[in-house]
Amino acid sequence: MELRKLQKIVIAALEDVKGREIETLDTAHLTPLFERIVIACGDSNRQVRALARNVADKVREAGGEILSIEGEEAGEWVLLDLGDLVVHVMQPEARRYYNLEELWRDAPVSSDLLIRRRAGS
Numbered sequence: 293m294e295l296r297k298l299q300k301i302v303i304a305a306l307e308d309v310k311g312r313e314i315e316t317l318d319t320a321h322l323t324p325l326f327e328r329i330v331i332a333c334g335d336s337n338r339q340v341r342a343l344a345r346n347v348a349d350k351v352r353e354a355g356g357e358i359l360s361i362e363g364e365e366a367g368e369w370v371l372l373d374l375g376d377l378v379v380h381v382m383q384p385e386a387r388r389y390y391n392l393e394e395l396w397r398d399a400p401v402s403s404d405l406l407i408r409r410r411a412g413s
Contacts, residue, residue, distance in 0.1 A: 298374060309339065316329070369383070
């Protein structure tokens, strides 16, 4: 599935279940593992699990693939690996503590990595 389409599906699914503070980070220049991170908050374990389930359901309905889902049991932080896009649904306390936005924004860009990506390796 095309990345922009997948991103729109994910954000709409999060908004459907009242996800808060939804943010998308472009990580294509930082890692070859994925191109985008979407982060959202839910106010309780139940809401975090519901947000993650809704994302998974909507992606599958659209023909997308879920590579893995981690953290559903506890519901404090659920990670959905959609290949080129990774979704983090977190309770506010976990989000503040791990501060993924700052981690990914401040990551150094390796010129070696950029050269490999441009060369297609």
